[in-house]
Amino acid sequence: AQKVTQAQTEISVVEKEDVTLDCVYETRDTTYYLFWYKQPPSGELVFLIRRNSFDEQNEISGRYSWNFQKSTSSFNFTITASQVVDSAVYFCALSFYNFNKFYFGSGTKLNVKP
């Protein structure tokens, strides 16, 4: 069975704090892809990152970083020095080699307060 779990329903932080959003996935496939999306209050999902199962290198993009660990089936997302504009719902998703179907987690709502 394929499944993505985001156990944190909602997180509130004060601006400039670091915050980590957790994502745990389940699959028996050896080739798969993991994604993070941002859904701001306006509603439109925005693609943030894609990672394939053969590349466990962590990635950093500005204030965003991602930690992929196959040993724990986790793909966590950290925002450093959070800003109010980071307030949104963040979704982790799983897909496979043909990208015919995506499995999304239930999302984590991040509130960044000034």
Added chain:
Amino acid sequence: DTGVSQDPRHKITKRGQNVTFRCDPISEHNRLYWYRQTLGQGPEFLTYFQNEAQLEKSRLLSDRFSAERPKGSFSTLEIQRTEQGDSAMYLCASSSLFGTSEITEFFGPGTRLTVL
């Protein structure tokens, strides 16, 4: 063409009526997906087209749901005999696949359906 567009943005209908939504993907994107999202949940996959071929269909998609992409460009999602449980945001996404691992998926703004 700057993104995926969906029409209408909002639809209110009475139980038992049929509704049809349209999605216009980004030009030249050969892949198109439909998802359903209810409040507080992540998008649930409904169906996937590659060009005009419907290659994947979720078990969530009952016989009342049908989707088409007749010319491999825009797509329509029809719900017949709507039920209150169909109330949700219906999202369309399109993407193109470069090589074996490159994919960038773009989502539309969604159509919010309310069934009274």
